[in-house]
Amino acid sequence: MGPTETVPDYERFEREQIAQDRDRQRPDTVEIDEPRGREVVTSLLNEGVVEPIPEQNVLQHVPSGQCFDSDMALVYFHKGWEARGEE
Secondary structure, eight states: OOTTTOHHHHHHHHHHHHHHHHHHOOOOOOOOOOHHHHHHHHHHHHHHHEEGGGGEEEETTTTTTTTEEEEHHHHHHHHHHHHHHHH
16 A cells, blocks of 8 residues: 555454454553562462572573562563463
């Protein structure tokens, strides 16, 4: 299409519907407080999804190989990693 041509209404409507569907499928980002974050990390440790590396004072997210020295960073990373896997 050239710069002066317009997109037909039905095509614009379809694009808007697809964008809205995509937005509805994305998980909401929810604030997680520190006590809840510690619970999530403990659960991930128990499930073997996260392993401590004591000599480096970090936790490793086993599926991705990423290391974290912050529980909250690990929790948010894992949530994003899970969401990416659902797409």
